[in-house]
């Protein structure tokens with residue numbers, strides 16, 4: 001499974017990139033707002049992310065509401081850098097926009113996916129990536145992992161003409177909150193997990209690893225002082 005980072009914070013992206021594990025970046029309007037960014041700086045900020053992550057996909061989300069505006073914004077975002085992926089929320093307006101952008105060779109990440117039919121429609125419209133959300137189901141007491149598994153099974157049952165040569169469409173497990181979500185996504189064969197930096201750090205650690213490190217260090221101290 002590939003790890004993406006779910007953030008627009010440049011320091012977090014730099015640090016995760018330095019770990020050598022990063023296969024992509026996803027952003028959304030809330031994550032950009034969290035950086036304190038202004039509207040006028042948005043495209044420049046996306047360019048900075050692409051500068052840090054030159055060879056991996058960087059999702060920049062459109063906030064347009066009509067098909068025409070999504071296509072226009074999608075083309076503008078795609079022109080920022082070759083590794084930009086245009087993120088569109090699943091809706092009636094975004095399906096034709098996705099189809100148009102895909103036929104122009106522009107990669108789309110269809111986001112806010114909460115059902116298998118939404119995911120199947122996104123794949124049929126030419127989405128390169130499909131992002132089912134896990135954590136938000138759990139926020140309202142539903143089983144996000146079960147929902148994710150349904151999406152993965154349904155999408156992987158079929159082949160789609162658009163991005164087959166690059167192995168698309170790929171499923172991005174989104175709205176990830178815990179290492180357990182990552183494990184569950186990998187067990188069912190989801191292609192990617194996009195993980196916020198705090199959760200990514202939790203994936204590195206384990207209490208038994210920390211305990212083991214402390215006891216190795218203490219025993220080595222004995223060797224040094226022997």
Ligand code: E4P
Nearest residue numbers: 006026027028136174175176
């Ligand atoms: C997907 O790409 C979204 O940016 C993200 O995973 C949403 O996560 P949240 O539910 O924690 O906001």
